Structures are given as structure tokens and as C-alpha cells.
Amino acid sequence: LGSGVSVEGDEATVEDDADGLLGGLDIETTEEIEVPDRLVDQVIGQDHARDIVKKAAKQRRHVMMIGSPGTGKSMLAKAMSQLLPKEDLQDVLVYHNPDDGNEPKVRTVPAGKGEQIVDAHKEEARKRNQMRSFLMWIIIIAIIGYALFFARSILLGILAAGIVFLVFRYLNRGSDAMIPNLLVNNANQQVAPFEDATGAHAGALLGDVRHDPFQSGGMETPSHDRVEAGAIHKANKGVLFIDEMNTLDIRSQQKLMTAIQEGEFSITGQSERSSGAMVQTEPVPTDFIMVAAGNLDAMENMHPALRSRIKGYGYEVYMDDTIEDEPEMRRKYARFVAQEVEKDGRLPHFTEEAVEEIILEAQRRSGRKEHLTLKLRDLGGLVRVAGDIARAEDKEFTEREDVLQAKRRSRSIEQQLADNYIERRKDYELTVSDGSVVGRVNGLAVMGEDSGIVMPVMAEVTPSQGPGEVIATGKLQEIAEEAVQNVSAIIKKFSDEDISEKDIHIQFVQSYEGVEGDSASVTVATAVISALENIPIEQDVAMTGSLSVRGDVLPVGGVTHKIEAAAKSGIDRIIIPAANEQDVMIEDEYKDQIEIIPVQHLSEVLEVALAGEPEKDSLVDRLRSITGKALDRQVGP
Ligand code: ADP
Structure with missing residues (x-):
């Protein structure tokens, strides 16, 4: 130890297993990692932007x-x-x-040079003022002497001296005004x-x-x-x-x-x-x-x-949000922790395990398989909170448990709000997580960038007076209409009910500003089918996914956050699009709490979510038979 460890390609320090979380970097703490002097060498990822910046600096381009x-x-x-x-x-x-x-x-x-010039001016003004003061006092003394001796009036002397004093002050100010202002x-x-x-x-x-x-x-x-x-x-x-x-x-x-x-x-x-x-x-x-x-x-x-x-x-350049997760990159992320610690100046360095936890978080926050997040200001925030926790306990190094605690603490406002909702809903029992109900599905939505929330959807189907309408509450009307449209083609084929003659009411329970609903179409479709066919839905299931007109379940965003929100709300099983399986990066503590069910087709969703055996089976069978082609294409022979 003692000597610095180079992060890039120093054979001696790289272990055999480059698969490790630190990309093979062999350190006990981040203290051993050398931080480059130049800021441009500290930048992680953003290779393109970095090249441009170097080039633009040379050419003086914007x-x-x-x-x-x-x-x-x-x-x-x-x-x-x-x-x-x-x-x-x-x-x-x-x-x-x-x-x-x-x-x-x-x-x-x-x-x-600027400072020198100003100093020279000041010095000159000082000398001039000194000379003037000297002159002034001589005149004042002379006047007072004259007044006392000849006019025998001290008052007259003081008055005259006062006038002389003001005149000289004015002159001095004038010479101060000659001193230039050092603007830059x-x-x-x-x-x-x-x-x-x-x-x-x-x-x-x-x-x-x-x-x-x-x-x-x-x-x-x-x-x-x-x-x-x-x-x-x-x-x-x-x-x-x-x-x-x-x-x-x-x-x-x-x-x-x-x-x-x-x-x-x-x-x-x-x-x-x-x-x-x-x-x-x-x-x-x-x-x-x-x-x-x-x-x-x-x-x-x-x-x-x-x-x-x-x-x-000049140049225009786009910044990356994520970067491929490779051993070399992980070593750089370890260096990132060292950089942030040194930049702060007061945080204890991180142990190997603590850095590993940061890298896991970087993976998780990327939201993409085999990628690391490049939103490094936020990740740096996590480093600081973890370091502060360790410092508060007078630890020599920041340890894994400090990082874990920091993760719980440094949640975004949206996450805190979402957690708050989850808590309150539990109080009012708004989240139903057992039994089965007709027309009610536990959907999932994303709030902000990094937090999920369970958003139940209820559907009711009533005979219509005129042409059928889709009626939804709140801002989600468009989403509801689109979802119903997508599912109507399928329903037409397998159901005797003609939904074009019905009003379909859809309620997004407790939806509020800021919720994105574009991933709710599988949820809406399931609720409508349940209401139409009068088959109840299991409430220990939550689901997310987008729907094609043929019933294919398409990928959506924010799966990890949604799964975690479902787990926190007491849901046991969650249906996600199979295409999203690779994006799942939930934290260990949720892994045992919730079963993840990847699906490719609406029939699979119904198979999992619908309760009541005979009706359900016949429905799923019918759905399969009419959309079999789509299924074959996806699953293979
Ligand atoms: P932006 O200007 O894009 O909002 P900043 O450059 O202000 O972000 O980043 C804030 C801090 O986050 C930086 O001072 C640095 O500590 C860290 N950071 C952000 N991006 C990177 C990066 N690509 N490499 C290393 N550190 C980074």
C-alpha cells in the first residue's frame, strides 16, 4: 500500500477476476486510488464530449x-x-x-500588471496627499497664529483654518479619483x-x-x-x-x-x-x-x-446518460468515489465493499441491462451522504452499511412522496392485495424519474343509449381510449358482447398529477375484459405493460421502480413484459417478497390474473385460439 494505484491497465493491481464488481481492481479502500490532476482526466464516460472539448479548446470554438x-x-x-x-x-x-x-x-x-498600476497610482496619491497635508497644517498653524497675534480672535482663526481644511480635503479627493478601477x-x-x-x-x-x-x-x-x-x-x-x-x-x-x-x-x-x-x-x-x-x-x-x-x-455535442458496464468502466467508477471523497475533503475514504455497493447502485440507476448510470451528480450525492454517515460515527472508513443507509436516506422527493402515498393507502386500505374483484386491476405507474406507485384501475361496462363511449376520469382519458381501442379488436373476435354498443367507464383510482400512464394499457384491457365477462381478478397481482392490437405485451419504462413499489405495497406477484426482463434490477430486500412473471401475450396475463377456474379457462382458451398466430410468432414452434 502507500503507493498510488493506477486505475487504467496497471497489471500489478488488477486481479485475475475482471468479472468482480470492481472490474478486478484490488484495493482495500479508495485511499489507494490516485486521482488525476486535470479535471478533463477525471471525467468518466462522455468520451465524445471530452474529445470535442479538447478539440474546441485548441481551436477556440464554442x-x-x-x-x-x-x-x-x-x-x-x-x-x-x-x-x-x-x-x-x-x-x-x-x-x-x-x-x-x-x-x-x-x-x-x-x-x-493591473495590480501594479493601481498600487503605483495609490502610492502617488498617498505621497501627494501627504505633501498637501503637510502644507495644509503649516497654513492652518500660520492662520491661527496670525489670528491670535494680530486680530486677537481665536474664533476667526478657527473659521479660517476650517475653510483651509475643507479645501485641502476636496483636493485630496480629486487625486483619489485618479486611481483606476481594477475591473478584471x-x-x-x-x-x-x-x-x-x-x-x-x-x-x-x-x-x-x-x-x-x-x-x-x-x-x-x-x-x-x-x-x-x-x-x-x-x-x-x-x-x-x-x-x-x-x-x-x-x-x-x-x-x-x-x-x-x-x-x-x-x-x-x-x-x-x-x-x-x-x-x-x-x-x-x-x-x-x-x-x-x-x-x-x-x-x-x-x-x-x-x-x-x-x-x-463551434460544436454541438450530446451527453450520454448511461455507459456500458465493463471491467474498465467499473474501475473508473471506483476512482469516481475517490474523486468525490477528495473533492469534498472531509469524508472518510470508502472500503472495497462500500464501493461495490455504489457500483451496484450505478447499475440499478441506469435502468438498462449491462449499463451504468452517468448521472453522476446524483451518485456523488449518495457518496457524500454515505460518507457523512460514517463521519458522524467517527469511522475511519465509509463502510457498506453506511452506503445502504444512505440509499434509504437520499431518496428523491418523488420517491419520498410515493412512499408516503403507499403508507397512506395502506392506512385507508386503498391498495387491495388479496382476494379477487371483478373489474379491478392493480396497475403500476412511474412518478418522477425514479419511483413507482401502485395505481389501481377499475372498469365498469354498461349498456349505452347511443354509440358506446369510453369514459375515464382525469387526464388519462386518452390512455384509456387507446387501451380500449387496442383491446376491442381482440374482444370482438372472442366475445359475444359488442363493446361498441356499451359505455365503458374506467377509473384510475387515486391518480394524481405527474403520473405517467402510457404503460397502463395492459391494465386497462384486463380490467375491461374482467368487467365485460364478469370474471374476477386476483388482487395479489399487479401488472404493467403496453398492448398491441394483436394482444402482444410490449415493453415499458421504469420496471424496476414499479416492482419495488408493488413489493412495498404488499403485492405478491407482478406481471411484466418479457422484453423488460433484462431491465429488472431490484434491490435484494425485495427479491424474496415478490414473484416476477414475464409475459408476451395478453392471454398469459389473463391466465395469471383472472380468478374462477371454468370461466377463466374457457376465456383464455378462446383468446389463445384467435390470436394464436401472434403467439406462435413470438414463442416459436
Ligand atoms: P451538469 O453540468 O451536467 O449538470 P456537472 O458537471 O455540474 O453536471 O456535474 C456535477 C458533479 O457531478 C461534478 O462536479 C462531478 O463531481 C460529478 N460528475 C458529473 N458528471 C461526471 C462525469 N462524467 N465524470 C465524473 N464526475 C462527474
């Missing part, structure tokens, strides 16, 4: 990054600033303009600047001139001293990063575009009624590389001219 939050966009933008030459950095000074006090002059000098100071900058202007208001982005409450009478602050740099000026020779570009108001976007085009931008007061609005500096350099980020939506709502500007003079 970049647009599109992708989910927390996948490394700002990290890459920052990494880009580290790749830019530091030699080019400049300081910017603003000087009083004796010809026009409202148009301060702007001068650019090499980085580090890069003296201590080790790398090119990185400015994050996400959500910045106009002043913070474009610069501002402060209001002066005393606009005259010798009390005013000279205008050049009230000038403040915006992110576009601070980012000069570096990187300006803006996430969620579309939230920037259109006027600011237009001005941003001007700054990009001209490479310089004057500073003026941003609030119209302030005295700062009268001031406008000479142009201040804004020679930055723009990295604009956001999701697809943000890009579409961005000012078209600005977008085409970036596009025309």
Missing part, C-alpha cells in the same frame, strides 16, 4: 452541450478552461475620463478563467454601473469607480458557461450575441432609473469561449440567432 442534468456538462466546461493557455490572460482597468465623466476609459494590460484582475489566476453565468441576471452577466446616491456636491463617487464587470468580461480569454440557456431573457441573449461577435462589450448601468444608466464605458474585451448547455428543450427555446452563431462557429 460548444453546445445537450443532455441530462448532472452528467458532467459544467465539469467539462471547467476542464476546458484548464486546457486554455494562461499566457493570454489580461487585466482590465477603468480610468476616469477628464473629458467626459460618464464615459470612463478602458485599458487592457497583461495579467498581473487575473494576477493570481493559475488557469484561464471559468465563469458560470447560469441563471445570472443582466447585471451579473453583462456588467453594471452602481447607482450613486450623491450625484453632486463633492460627495459623489466618480463613475469609473462604480463600474462592475459582468461574467462576459471576467470570462475574457477563458470559458463562459451557461446552463439552461433558455431561461436567460431574450434581450440578454441578444447582447450576449453581440459580445460574442464583437469580442468586446461596453458596460452600462442596467437599471434604467439609476444614475448608473447615464454611464457607458469604452468597450471592455469579451474574448471568451462559450459553452452553452441544457436539455433538448432548452436548445429549442434558445434565441435562434445565438444558437446558429454557436453552431456555425
Whole structure:
């Protein structure tokens, strides 16, 4: 130990079993893993984006990054600033303009020079003031002496001395006003600047001139001293990063575009009624590389001219959400844990088992077979919560159980809400998980991104006065109609009932805003068939799946979360589309609680879900016989 362990391809440290959760990495704790210095080397996955960033830094091109939050966009933008030459950095000074006090002059000098110039001015002003003070005291003493000796009036002496004092103060202030304002100071900058202007208001982005409450009478602050740099000026020779570009108001976007085009931008007061609005500096350099980020939506709502500007003079790159789960990648995820621990600075390093648990979570959160999630901000959050738990207990290292506890704690708002619903429904016994009921099916829905919820569906079929209608409660009308339409073709063939002459009422029990229902069509179909044929449905079963017109059960999203929600609600069995079997990554604690039944066809769903032997068997048989072709195609001979 002691010496650093290299993550990439260091033979000595890689065990034989590259199949292990750590991809063969042989460590006891993450302390042994070396974290690369450069940010660009710390980025995990996103190879494409990383290449682009390297290339764009070399060519000084703008970049647009599109992708989910927390996948490394700002990290890459920052990494880009580290790749830019530091030699080019400049300081910017603003000087009083004796010809026009409202148009301060702007001068650019090499980085580090700015401070020297200001210091020199200060020193000069100090000397001048010293000289003046000296002169002033001599005059004051002379006046008082004169007044006492000749006029014999101390009052007259003090009055005269006071006037002299004020005159000199005014002169000193005048010489202070000659000191330039160091607007941008890069003296201590080790790398090119990185400015994050996400959500910045106009002043913070474009610069501002402060209001002066005393606009005259010798009390005013000279205008050049009230000038403040915006992110576009601070980012000069570096990187300006803006996430969620579309939230920037259109006027600011237009001005941003001007700054990009001209490479310089004057500073003026941003609030119209302030005295700062009268001031406008000479142009201040804004020679930055723009990295604009956001999701697809943000890009579409961005000012078209600005977008085409970036596009025309740069690159657009899409960020990955997941990456293939390979031994090398797992070793990098171990390094990720080390990176996050070191970045935080206070967390205990992780033991091997604790890292394994993080990698399992990365698999689970990817929602795809043999993939790891790249939403690493959230995963980093888990690392921090786990580390904090260990730290609170004064542990030397963060252990597996800390990670497990952190997982329970660091649930998203949606998950917490969903759990809350599950609890409350149990109280009111809204989730029925035993017995059998006609027309009622335990469906499943996804809430937010990462939590499932049991959403029962009830169907009732009544004779219609006119043409049959599908009547659903709430926003799920469309889904209900589509599901009924899909199932009606099948029903027509095997049932004597003509559903086009019936009203079908569908109720999504306790559905609420934010629930996605596109995966409910198998549920709706099952409820309708049960109601139509008057055959009860087992309530210890929950189901999810989409339905084709031929009765094929098609894959849906969020299966893992749905299964976990069903298990938490006390459901014993869950029907999922066979095509989703590979996406199941439920946590160990649920594995014994629930039986997962993958199906390919609606007839299989009914076989599992319907109760009451004779009716059910005949129904399933009929369904099989009419849709046999579809089944053959899927199952094979
Ligand atoms: P975004 O800008 O895409 O919302 P960030 O770059 O701000 O995401 O990521 C937040 C944090 O998450 C980073 O500081 C880093 O700790 C971690 N992170 C995100 N993506 C990656 C990645 N691809 N590799 C390593 N760490 C990452």
C-alpha cells in the first residue's frame, strides 16, 4: 500500500477476476486510488464530449452541450478552461475620463500588471496627499497664529483654518479619483478563467454601473469607480458557461450575441432609473469561449440567432446518460468515489465493499441491462451522504452499511412522496392485495424519474343509449381510449358482447398529477375484459405493460421502480413484459417478497390474473385460439 494505484491497465493491481464488481481492481479502500490532476482526466464516460472539448479548446470554438442534468456538462466546461493557455490572460482597468465623466476609459494590460498600476497610482496619491497635508497644517498653524497675534480672535482663526481644511480635503479627493478601477484582475489566476453565468441576471452577466446616491456636491463617487464587470468580461480569454440557456431573457441573449461577435462589450448601468444608466464605458474585451448547455428543450427555446452563431462557429455535442458496464468502466467508477471523497475533503475514504455497493447502485440507476448510470451528480450525492454517515460515527472508513443507509436516506422527493402515498393507502386500505374483484386491476405507474406507485384501475361496462363511449376520469382519458381501442379488436373476435354498443367507464383510482400512464394499457384491457365477462381478478397481482392490437405485451419504462413499489405495497406477484426482463434490477430486500412473471401475450396475463377456474379457462382458451398466430410468432414452434 502507500503507493498510488493506477486505475487504467496497471497489471500489478488488477486481479485475475475482471468479472468482480470492481472490474478486478484490488484495493482495500479508495485511499489507494490516485486521482488525476486535470479535471478533463477525471471525467468518466462522455468520451465524445471530452474529445470535442479538447478539440474546441485548441481551436477556440464554442460548444453546445445537450443532455441530462448532472452528467458532467459544467465539469467539462471547467476542464476546458484548464486546457486554455494562461499566457493570454489580461487585466482590465477603468480610468476616469477628464473629458467626459460618464464615459470612463478602458485599458487592457497583461495579467498581473493591473495590480501594479493601481498600487503605483495609490502610492502617488498617498505621497501627494501627504505633501498637501503637510502644507495644509503649516497654513492652518500660520492662520491661527496670525489670528491670535494680530486680530486677537481665536474664533476667526478657527473659521479660517476650517475653510483651509475643507479645501485641502476636496483636493485630496480629486487625486483619489485618479486611481483606476481594477475591473478584471487575473494576477493570481493559475488557469484561464471559468465563469458560470447560469441563471445570472443582466447585471451579473453583462456588467453594471452602481447607482450613486450623491450625484453632486463633492460627495459623489466618480463613475469609473462604480463600474462592475459582468461574467462576459471576467470570462475574457477563458470559458463562459451557461446552463439552461433558455431561461436567460431574450434581450440578454441578444447582447450576449453581440459580445460574442464583437469580442468586446461596453458596460452600462442596467437599471434604467439609476444614475448608473447615464454611464457607458469604452468597450471592455469579451474574448471568451462559450459553452452553452441544457436539455433538448432548452436548445429549442434558445434565441435562434445565438444558437446558429454557436453552431456555425463551434460544436454541438450530446451527453450520454448511461455507459456500458465493463471491467474498465467499473474501475473508473471506483476512482469516481475517490474523486468525490477528495473533492469534498472531509469524508472518510470508502472500503472495497462500500464501493461495490455504489457500483451496484450505478447499475440499478441506469435502468438498462449491462449499463451504468452517468448521472453522476446524483451518485456523488449518495457518496457524500454515505460518507457523512460514517463521519458522524467517527469511522475511519465509509463502510457498506453506511452506503445502504444512505440509499434509504437520499431518496428523491418523488420517491419520498410515493412512499408516503403507499403508507397512506395502506392506512385507508386503498391498495387491495388479496382476494379477487371483478373489474379491478392493480396497475403500476412511474412518478418522477425514479419511483413507482401502485395505481389501481377499475372498469365498469354498461349498456349505452347511443354509440358506446369510453369514459375515464382525469387526464388519462386518452390512455384509456387507446387501451380500449387496442383491446376491442381482440374482444370482438372472442366475445359475444359488442363493446361498441356499451359505455365503458374506467377509473384510475387515486391518480394524481405527474403520473405517467402510457404503460397502463395492459391494465386497462384486463380490467375491461374482467368487467365485460364478469370474471374476477386476483388482487395479489399487479401488472404493467403496453398492448398491441394483436394482444402482444410490449415493453415499458421504469420496471424496476414499479416492482419495488408493488413489493412495498404488499403485492405478491407482478406481471411484466418479457422484453423488460433484462431491465429488472431490484434491490435484494425485495427479491424474496415478490414473484416476477414475464409475459408476451395478453392471454398469459389473463391466465395469471383472472380468478374462477371454468370461466377463466374457457376465456383464455378462446383468446389463445384467435390470436394464436401472434403467439406462435413470438414463442416459436
Ligand atoms: P451538469 O453540468 O451536467 O449538470 P456537472 O458537471 O455540474 O453536471 O456535474 C456535477 C458533479 O457531478 C461534478 O462536479 C462531478 O463531481 C460529478 N460528475 C458529473 N458528471 C461526471 C462525469 N462524467 N465524470 C465524473 N464526475 C462527474
